Amino acid sequence: MNPILEDLIILQAQDLELKLLREELAEAPRRVAAAEAAVKKSETALSSAKQSLAKEESLRKGHELDIADRKGKITRLRKQMESAANAAQIAALEHEITFSEQSISQHEDEELASMERTEGFEADLAKATDSLATTTASLAAERVRAADVLAKNTASVEGISLERSTLRKKIGSTDEGEATLSSYDRIAKAKGTAVSEAVDHKCSACQMMIRPQRWNDLAERSPNSEFANTIFSCETCGRMLFHDPRRDAPVRWTPGERLTSATR
Numbered sequence: 001m002n003p004i005l006e007d008l009i010i011l012q013a014q015d016l017e018l019k020l021l022r023e024e025l026a027e028a029p030r031r032v033a034a035a036e037a038a039v040k041k042s043e044t045a046l047s048s049a050k051q052s053l054a055k056e057e058s059l060r061k062g063h064e065l066d067i068a069d070r071k072g073k074i075t076r077l078r079k080q081m082e083s084a085a086n087a088a089q090i091a092a093l094e095h096e097i098t099f100s101e102q103s104i105s106q107h108e109d110e111e112l113a114s115m116e117r118t119e120g121f122e123a124d125l126a127k128a129t130d131s132l133a134t135t136t137a138s139l140a141a142e143r144v145r146a147a148d149v150l151a152k153n154t155a156s157v158e159g160i161s162l163e164r165s166t167l168r169k170k171i172g173s174t175d176e177g178e179a180t181l182s183s184y185d186r187i188a189k190a191k192g193t194a195v196s197e198a199v200d201h202k203c204s205a206c207q208m209m210i211r212p213q214r215w216n217d218l219a220e221r222s223p224n225s226e227f228a229n230t231i232f233s234c235e236t237c238g239r240m241l242f243h244d245p246r247r248d249a250p251v252r253w254t255p256g257e258r259l260t261s262a263t264r
């Protein structure tokens with residue numbers, strides 16, 4: 001294989017790895033922020049359920065006081081009836097007693113309705129308490145993870161960037177290397193990747209078939225053939241093609257794995 005192409009395969013693995021590491025670095029604080037928002041939401045739900053419960057309780061206390069008040073009044077009215085002078089007075093007192101009894105019954109109905117609402121708010125409270133515990137735990141985990149990603153990825157980015165700039169200097173040290181590197185940069189900028197593995201008669205990046213003659217030139221060339229050093233391009237996507245004879249089935253491109261196998 002053309003030694004420049006071999007270096008470009010490693011360069012691409014480094015570029016993809018750097019991209020992945022930087023994406024994770026950018027993603028980590030976003031995940032922490034999302035976890036924080038989830039905790040806030042649980043806290044709000046919890047505080048709202050507590051407020052509603054307190055409100056219902058004070059509402060019921062009010063009804064209880066009114067009921068006690070009315071009961072006291074009825075006792076007084078009944079006492080007054082014992083010493084009532086005439087039928088008109090008795091009728092007036094009876095009317096007042098009936099009115100108070102109706103009022104007590106209304107307050108009791110209200111109390112019952114409040115008890116029912118309280119059951120709902122208690123369920124909300126339990127749910128919000130659970131949710132707060134869960135979201136608080138995930139926030140703690142996200143913070144640990146973010147710190148871990150920051151430390152690990154920053155170190156990796158630093159290390160790979162250093163290797164990368166050394167490799168680019170090496171590739172660019174010849175005229176041919178410099179020209180190929182600038183093609184690499186141009187294609188990579190436009191398409192994300194510039195080098196593609198030819199697998200099973202196809203370009204693994206764009207999945208288009210490679211013409212049989214070209215495939216033969218690429219896959220079956222011997223070190224002494226006229227194309228031994230040629231860098232072929234995919235006729236569909238323009239990426240530089242390479243062929244790894246050790247591989248005969250398509251495998252997903254993972255930068256870390258490729259970096260390891262390419263440097264082996």
Ligand SMILES: [Zn+2]
Pocket residue numbers: 196203204205206207208234235236237238239
């Ligand atoms: Zn292609």
